[in-house]
Amino acid sequence: MHGYVPGEQPRGGSVVKLNTNENPYPPSPAVVAAVAACASADLRLYPDPAATPLREAAARVYGVTPEQVLVGNGSDELLTMLMRTFVGADDVVVYPEPTYSLYDTLVTIQEGRSLTIPFPPDFTLPPAIADAEGRVLLICNPNSPSGTFTPIDVIADLAREWAGLVVVDEAYVDFAPASALSLLARHDNVLVLRTFSKSFSLAGMRIGLAFGHPDVIAQLGKVKDSYNVSRVATAAGVAALEDYEWMRRNTARIVATRQRLTDGLRALGYDVLPSAANFVLARRSGVVQASIQARLRERGVLVRHFATPRLADALRVSVGSDDEIDRLLAELRPLI
Numbered sequence: 452m453h454g455y456v457p458g459e460q461p462r463g464g465s466v467v468k469l470n471t472n473e474n475p476y477p478p479s480p481a482v483v484a485a486v487a488a489c490a491s492a493d494l495r496l497y498p499d500p501a502a503t504p505l506r507e508a509a510a511r512v513y514g515v516t517p518e519q520v521l522v523g524n525g526s527d528e529l530l531t532m533l534m535r536t537f538v539g540a541d542d543v544v545v546y547p548e549p550t551y552s553l554y555d556t557l558v559t560i561q562e563g564r565s566l567t568i569p570f571p572p573d574f575t576l577p578p579a580i581a582d583a584e585g586r587v588l589l590i591c592n593p594n595s596p597s598g599t600f601t602p603i604d605v606i607a608d609l610a611r612e613w614a615g616l617v618v619v620d621e622a623y624v625d626f627a628p629a630s631a632l633s634l635l636a637r638h639d640n641v642l643v644l645r646t647f648s649k650s651f652s653l654a655g656m657r658i659g660l661a662f663g664h665p666d667v668i669a670q671l672g673k674v675k676d677s678y679n680v681s682r683v684a685t686a687a688g689v690a691a692l693e694d695y696e697w698m699r700r701n702t703a704r705i706v707a708t709r710q711r712l713t714d715g716l717r718a719l720g721y722d723v724l725p726s727a728a729n730f731v732l733a734r735r736s737g738v739v740q741a742s743i744q745a746r747l748r749e750r751g752v753l754v755r756h757f758a759t760p761r762l763a764d765a766l767r768v769s770v771g772s773d774d775e776i777d778r779l780l781a782e783l784r785p786l787i
């Protein structure tokens with residue numbers, strides 16, 4: 452749904468795909484082996500409905516109990532479950548914007564109301580958030596598409612004051628300095644969402660994790676499809692967590708390349724916000740970037756452009772490998 456364009460195929464030569472924040476490096480060989488081992492007659496059997504082995508592995512790695520963990524078919528499914536559980540007609544969901552566009556779509560499906568508070572130009576969390584009222588407060592941290600990071604103590608202060616649920620979407624947190632998971636012990640109203648699509652190189656497998664108070668997790672579980680996570684995804688998730696070091700090595704490489712990308716884009720005249728994610732937002736103030744995106748695409752380099760007033764003069768570029776970033780910068784240079 453997000454970023455996939457049918458027919459987006461190479462026109463001769465290889466395509467450099469920097470538009471949906473996938474990982475340029477492969478998943479751990481242990482994950483590939485675990486997936487291969489699933490190709491057996493056991494596929495005739497349903498998976499464990501609660502993905503118990505994966506919840507137990509996540510509990511060990513992240514220092515929580517299995518009752519605090521819910522597994523989704525990607526974190527997009529967890530967001531859907533969240534809205535179906537907690538948002539009914541006219542319920543208010545608060546979030547700063549621009550942010551992940553799926554939030555608005557899901558609130559609309561529930562006939563709820565999005566109360567959006569604009570980020571200032573530096574994308575620090577707008578103070579007006581603290582005064583807003585609603586059932587759910589959503590904070591994407593690091594935020595997409597800005598890549599900016601809100602310090603965890605700022606989120607802790609909000610969680611203390613906020614009467615409803617505070618959801619922290621940490622899709623990109625493994626590229627960032629800190630996580631809101633540390634808040635779970637003190638704040639029953641915090642729910643943290645994670646995905647294996649980015650740092651664990653498993654976008655194609657569809658695995659997401661929700662961490663929260665056992666009562667909140669139990670509520671969410673009520674709207675879950677019985678067998679929402681396949682045997683293959685469950686095994687892949689366990690293997691990925693067991694080879695956590697593989698993920699850490701790849702995220703360290705991506706963080707190093709993020710700096711090269713930032714420096715390279717700045718040298719071409721772009722303003723680049725400091726990013727704590729695996730992408731950067733690069734802006735040329737007042738210069739609409741739609742045609743740059745289209746021309747890059749003709750040259751086989753895919754980046755993301757958002758046709759909204761606030762973001763029209765910006766491009767979001769995923770951090771690929773060093774070679775991919777060199778190719779992007781080389782293709783971009785003659786276009787500006």
Ligand SMILES: Cc1ncc(COP(=O)(O)O)c(C=O)c1O
Pocket residue numbers: 453471472524525526527528551591595620622645646647648654657658659
């Ligand atoms: C902020 C944010 N949350 C959630 C997701 C969904 O991730 P998943 O692949 O786990 O559904 C994305 C994917 O791009 C994202 O950017």
